[in-house]
Amino acid sequence: MRCLLVSTSPRRKELFRYICDEFDVVSPHYEEEPYNGGDINEFVLRQAKGKLDSVTWENYDVVVASDTVVYIPSSDMLLGKPKDEKDAVFMLKMLMGRTHSVITGVAIKVDGKLHLIHETTQVKFRIVPDKFIEEYVSTGLPLDKAGAYGIQDSYGAILVESIIGDYYNVVGFPVGRVWEILSPYIAS
16 A cells, blocks of 8 residues: 655654555645634544645545644634744743643545544643743743643653544544544555
8 A cells, every 4th residue: 555644743653654664755745724713623634635635646545644732622722833933932831731732634645545534632731930931932842732742752751741532633643533543455
């Protein structure tokens, strides 16, 4: 089977290897739309499908694209990747002591069928000193991540007090859910 991952994320590439040993990777040619309220699950699915549709995939048996967002349900606010360090500090302070949702939409094209799935994980942050946040942001690690944190890095491990749901979804790719769809097609 020829597999294609539509992504620029090094974390997704690493996690997709859990499902498919060999695959090609291309960057999406899709301008993400802003979130203006409404059904957040439909939003992430539109983003994932937009990424899938933005590339040529006819020569592949399996094509996967996804989009992960950090969402604060109580204020219907979506946190994408921070624009700069100041924005990252703002996002991290906003998440302190609160529970938020990490939602990933995935578009999968396999065997001529389109599968759209979304996965939600609840994440609660502990409260940390401002100095910790500033030190984290100064490393540059949060700048390419939705919500300005990575659960898999040493700072993110300290920030996260608890999660309910799929850990790998918080990293950026719901491995188990995607495997459920692809396992009949990919030899293990």
